[in-house]
Amino acid sequence: MTDAFRIRPIEPRDDADVARVIRTVMPEFGATGCGFAISDPEVDWMHRAYAASRSAYFIVERDDAVQGGGGVAPLEGGDADTCELRKMYFLPSLRGVGAGAALMARCLDAARAFGFRRCYLETLTGMDAAMKLYERSGFRRIDGPMGSTGHGGCNTFYLLDL
Secondary structure: OOOOOEEEEOOHHHHHHHHHHHHHHHHHOOOOOOOOHHHOHHHHOHHHHOOOOOOEEEEEEEOOEEEEEEEEEEOOOOOOOEEEEEEEEEOHHHOOOOHHHHHHHHHHHHHHHOOOOEEEEEEOOOOHHHHHHHHHOOOEEEOOOOOOOOOOOOOEEEEEEO
């Protein structure tokens, strides 16, 4: 296995692979059941969910296999200037090779191109490597949730001025 990876927009053929990544990674961190992204209906049809206006989802391929992904979309229940970094997960085989930083940059570039001024995200205690990436990318912790994502299981919240 090489360290090389490729980031590209999601396609319909990627749906099952992205769902597999999400359903593999989230239980690693105890993020199962109601209140977490793993239960969102869109997990099974990500390409359609991110075909909406001001939305984009990117997959990360390594060794010709989908091993991660992440995207941005308007924050549900938020103001028009705020997007949410959504469903950014990586299989263990993709971690530690720079894919997180590269995908983060791609997502934030897309958010800026869509005209968003702020990017929100929510996560869970224990996702330490992810939180370090968020903070290196300029996100700052905020006291509580924004919008109405339906992810009541999350307990750590971040915001970035784009």
